[in-house]
Amino acid sequence: MVVLQVVHYKTMIRDLNMELYGGIIGLLFLVFGIWLGTSSFRKRESVKYDAGKLGLSKREVEVLQLLSEGFSNQEVADRLFVSLNTAKTHISNIYSKLNVKRRTQAIQKARDLALITPSKE
Amino acid sequence: MVVLQVVHYKTMIRDLNMELYGGIIGLLFLVFGIWLGTSSFRKRESVKYDAGKLGLSKREVEVLQLLSEGFSNQEVADRLFVSLNTAKTHISNIYSKLNVKRRTQAIQKARDLALITPSKE
């Protein structure tokens, strides 16, 4: 009987350890699962990288950002404290660098390439 | 010794069960974690609902979709097999219903309200 009790005691110890292990491993699985779930939905964010690749200057990226927020040429000019003509020059340069014809297309491309910061989504 | 062996045998059985349980519970945690991770990143999608609320006709939603894809007025007209004037009329009506002044703002609002189908993202 003593033998049995000793054995039983050992298994109880082991049970406790198992519970602890179970909890920890469960947590690990949980964390791993959350990581899996979120990482598949996270988007890569590389602003300066793509912008530099396309030859966009930081001023042009600023303009692009404002364009994407729905501002007119004049509003962009006002917000950057430059003349309308300057704003137009930047915008034209953006079009040629992005290889597009219209501002809507530029905005589209900027979104696709993650050149700009989305306001909502 | 027979007793010991029997007890040992039982614990082995239990160990096997524990491994199974552990695996299953781990899987459950994993699934739950993935669910947690993804659900916090999923977006609501209600197309016809908001469109109706704003009083947009289905034709206008069609036009809005094309606008968001970067098409010019003429291209929208061509794609819907209507005249340029008709396209412009639709677009104007969209602006007043969305309470915006420019097409870029209309596109923005349409995206925010999930009135349109995003091409990429």
Place this chain on the structure above:
DNA sequence: TGCTAAATCACCCGAAAGAATGATCTAAAA
């Protein structure tokens, strides 16, 4: 120190976009 890229601004011109208004036609609802 000269070269170069970036940023700034100007002027001109044509095309596109947008506002305002009115008209016709059709299908569905009252």
Place this chain on the structure above:
DNA sequence: TTTTAGATCATTCTTTCGGGTGATTTAGCA
């Protein structure tokens, strides 16, 4: 059947966009 909403198209007019070109200034690089 009469109303009504949606879709269609037109005309006129103003504003905005976009292309093309050239000039000046400044800051960093070779």
